[in-house]
Amino acid sequence: AQKVTQAQTEISVVEKEDVTLDCVYETRDTTYYLFWYKQPPSGELVFLIRRNSFDEQNEISGRYSWNFQKSTSSFNFTITASQVVDSAVYFCALSEANTGTASKLTFGTGTRLQVTL
């Protein structure tokens, strides 16, 4: 069975601080995908990143960066110089990668990030 753990329920930071959101996953699959989504108060999920299990390179996109470490089954997300607009709930998710079949997403419980002035 697949499982995603986001141990941080809520994080509060002051604008311009850096913040890291943790994600630890469990899967028996050797091939899988990891995702991060942002859910602002409106409720709509915003896709941030997808990473496959064979690609352990860290990725940076603007103020966002991701650290994938297979050895510790972690896929952490860092926001540099946080802004108020970053306030949202962030979900880490995992999907199987069987070819020819639909890939269900298993979501973590989410981390609520509050960025204040």
Place this chain on the structure above:
Amino acid sequence: GAVVSQHPSRVICKSGTSVKIECRSLDFQATTMFWYRQFPKQSLMLMATSNEGSKATYEQGVEKDKFLINHASLTLSTLTVTSAHPEDSSFYICSARDAGRMREQYFGPGTRLTVT
């Protein structure tokens, strides 16, 4: 591109009535759509996988007769909550998998259902 819409965005219904939620892929074909449910301040839980032209696959613990799913075309899946009760009040989110792009899954904006 890759837009998924849901209708309605909000619905309030009385206990015992049924309500239908539509999920449409606007600019791509989706052989597979997923239906998730999210209670306040909780995570998204997959309810069922909807496959075009065939019966939906429900997750363990989800009542098939209560949550009717129909995926009649490559761009439309519907979720009908039958005989709704207050405990069915939740945020329902669909996602659609682009048949032309492996692994790409796009989420709709969600439907907030309130049963009074």
